[in-house]
Amino acid sequence: MQDLTTTSVTTAVLEQMQTTQDPRLREIMASLVRHLHDFARDVKLTPEEWLTAIGFLTRTGQACTPARQEFILLSDVLGLSALVNLLHDATAPELGTTSSLLGPFYRQDAPEVPLGGSIAARAKGPELLLYGQVTDTAGKPVPGALVQLWQTDATGWYDLQIEGGAETDMRGNVRCDAEGRYHVRTLRPLGYSIPLDGPVGELVRRQNRHGCRPAHIHFLIGAPGYRELVTALYLGDDPHIDSDTVFGVSAALVVNPQDHDPQSPMPGIPAVRYDFRLALATDTSSSRVGADPRQVLAA
Amino acid sequence: MQDLTTTSVTTAVLEQMQTTQDPRLREIMASLVRHLHDFARDVKLTPEEWLTAIGFLTRTGQACTPARQEFILLSDVLGLSALVNLLHDATAPELGTTSSLLGPFYRQDAPEVPLGGSIAARAKGPELLLYGQVTDTAGKPVPGALVQLWQTDATGWYDLQIEGGAETDMRGNVRCDAEGRYHVRTLRPLGYSIPLDGPVGELVRRQNRHGCRPAHIHFLIGAPGYRELVTALYLGDDPHIDSDTVFGVSAALVVNPQDHDPQSPMPGIPAVRYDFRLALATDTSSSRVGADPRQVLAA
Numbered sequence: 001m002q003d004l005t006t007t008s009v010t011t012a013v014l015e016q017m018q019t020t021q022d023p024r025l026r027e028i029m030a031s032l033v034r035h036l037h038d039f040a041r042d043v044k045l046t047p048e049e050w051l052t053a054i055g056f057l058t059r060t061g062q063a064c065t066p067a068r069q070e071f072i073l074l075s076d077v078l079g080l081s082a083l084v085n086l087l088h089d090a091t092a093p094e095l096g097t098t099s100s101l102l103g104p105f106y107r108q109d110a111p112e113v114p115l116g117g118s119i120a121a122r123a124k125g126p127e128l129l130l131y132g133q134v135t136d137t138a139g140k141p142v143p144g145a146l147v148q149l150w151q152t153d154a155t156g157w158y159d160l161q162i163e164g165g166a167e168t169d170m171r172g173n174v175r176c177d178a179e180g181r182y183h184v185r186t187l188r189p190l191g192y193s194i195p196l197d198g199p200v201g202e203l204v205r206r207q208n209r210h211g212c213r214p215a216h217i218h219f220l221i222g223a224p225g226y227r228e229l230v231t232a233l234y235l236g237d238d239p240h241i242d243s244d245t246v247f248g249v250s251a252a253l254v255v256n257p258q259d260h261d262p263q264s265p266m267p268g269i270p271a272v273r274y275d276f277r278l279a280l281a282t283d284t285s286s287s288r289v290g291a292d293p294r295q296v297l298a299a
Numbered sequence: 300m301q302d303l304t305t306t307s308v309t310t311a312v313l314e315q316m317q318t319t320q321d322p323r324l325r326e327i328m329a330s331l332v333r334h335l336h337d338f339a340r341d342v343k344l345t346p347e348e349w350l351t352a353i354g355f356l357t358r359t360g361q362a363c364t365p366a367r368q369e370f371i372l373l374s375d376v377l378g379l380s381a382l383v384n385l386l387h388d389a390t391a392p393e394l395g396t397t398s399s400l401l402g403p404f405y406r407q408d409a410p411e412v413p414l415g416g417s418i419a420a421r422a423k424g425p426e427l428l429l430y431g432q433v434t435d436t437a438g439k440p441v442p443g444a445l446v447q448l449w450q451t452d453a454t455g456w457y458d459l460q461i462e463g464g465a466e467t468d469m470r471g472n473v474r475c476d477a478e479g480r481y482h483v484r485t486l487r488p489l490g491y492s493i494p495l496d497g498p499v500g501e502l503v504r505r506q507n508r509h510g511c512r513p514a515h516i517h518f519l520i521g522a523p524g525y526r527e528l529v530t531a532l533y534l535g536d537d538p539h540i541d542s543d544t545v546f547g548v549s550a551a552l553v554v555n556p557q558d559h560d561p562q563s564p565m566p567g568i569p570a571v572r573y574d575f576r577l578a579l580a581t582d583t584s585s586s587r588v589g590a591d592p593r594q595v596l597a598a
Contacts, residue, residue, distance in 0.1 A: 003549040006385045013378035019507035028342050035338040043330045050383045054370045061360010071353045079312035084349045086305045208318035250302040
């Protein structure tokens with residue numbers, strides 16, 4: 001037996017984990033230990049700092065409820081969620097629409113909305129029309145694709161943040177027509193601050209970050225045989241369009257509503273046309289970086 | 300604005316964190332983001348794996364109670380606690396006794412035990428005598444050093460694991476004499492498995508690790524002007540002496556009780572002599588890698 005050193009301890013951990021049978025778990029944990037130890041050595045992490053981190057992680061876990069996923073929020077503000085999304089996009093054999101974060105406000109049980117209907121059930125504000133076509137990467141229509149969308153109301157709140165999520169609003173599922181076309185009415189969303197009253201908020205404030213996301217509309221689009229697309233459209237005139245605190249914005253996802261769009265199927269409403277391209281499915285793995293928080297807690 | 304890529308997203312995060320005023324927090328978070336992103340890129344972390352990790356971290360946080368610190372346990376089995384200890388030892392200007400993990404069973408309010416007394420209040424089993432001297436690194440005695448020690452009973456349980464920690468046992472604080480000498484009676488500890496009924500246990504089992512720690516006695520030794528020493532002595536004949544699941548064993552901390560020690564102050568009891576060397580304090584930072592779990596939750 002030898003005395004462990006600040007370098008040999010890493011080797012000792014890797015050796016002890018060699019008994020892992022699942023090759024992918026073995027690979028992930030070995031890489032994690034190497035990078036985690038490199039991090040601690042690089043910054044010469046002190047016992048007090050380590051204990052602060054333990055306390056932070058503990059509070060983050062304890063802040064999680066069926067209505068709130070504080071660890072996803074942490075991953076978001078560290079850019080890890082965006083990176084995992086981008087890594088997933090890179091595995092597609094062909095380039096579909098750029099993905100973006102699913103975020104913590106997705107729900108599986110949103111109401112169906114007919115073509116031309118509105119996802120605003122109770123909320124009031126300036127209307128917006130979203131329309132376009134869902135195609136494959138060659139531009140061929142995907143008939144009957146399901147477009148799930150959700151967003152804040154015109155005051156910057158998701159339904160789940162109002163009265164404990166008592167009422168469903170500003171979310172809906174639209175079925176495209178036989179040409180893959182959709183049009184749906186909504187309200188103009190407002191940008192908002194991520195929840196800053198928890199441990200992640202403490203961190204973001206200590207980093208002097210504004211903690212804001214630019215106004216956006218979430219989309220989850222699927223059709224049999226195609227890779228599920230998780231993305232969002234961002235309003236170009238939002239003051240935080242260049243500094244999204246969770247790194248979800250890509251240039252290709254920035255839109256600017258047009259007051260007079262001659263091609264709009266519902267003239268008179270400011271319109272955003274966006275055509276989504278779905279890549280073919282290569283496997284059964286989900287592209288969702290994020291989940292209904294109720295699922296995470298139940299896992 | 301540009302589309303983020305799997306490499307430029309890291310730059311974007313580092314830029315947004317540049318506003319952090321505290322230079323140490325800025326340094327730590329920048330290094331963490333670099334290493335965390337490198338890890339995700341190295342293993343090409345998938346959305347499903349990421350979500351599994353989010354669920355694991357959430358359950359780890361929610362398993363923490365005043366009597367249990369599951370995140371410290373996670374840090375322990377990943378060798379991070381041992382590494383932070385070793386990094387701290389390396390900052391000492393002179394070499395004291397090798398440190399070891401404080402672990403999750405330390406309590407601040409252990410009873411005082413006189414020299415020659417026993418820390419076994421109720422527990423039964425084969426007795427052991429611990430004796431020796433606390434000195435500085437040059438061998439000069441440290442008068443009145445306080446030796447806090449705690450361990451399992453002879454069946455492998457800490458008091459805190461029995462009846463919800465209703466009774467304090469197998470822990471005590473001994474004050475050295477004017478020559479820095481101590482002697483105290485205890486029971487021969489038994490090795491044990493870390494708690495395997497939580498998320499960390501799931502991981503350890505999936506790694507086919509035995510999850511055991513060799514039999515040991517914890518020490519926390521302090522005296523004004525000296526760096527607090529957190530260490531442990533390990534019994535050399537334990538079957539897991541070479542494969543401690545939390546990487547706390549160093550060759551210098553392995554002891555073998557002697558049935559007939561002519562120098563023992565209490566002949567007739569198997570004895571372990573160990574002299575502890577304290578390094579001079581250089582600052583006020585604690586060397587405790589670990590804490591009373593009640594403190595972490597209250598932080």
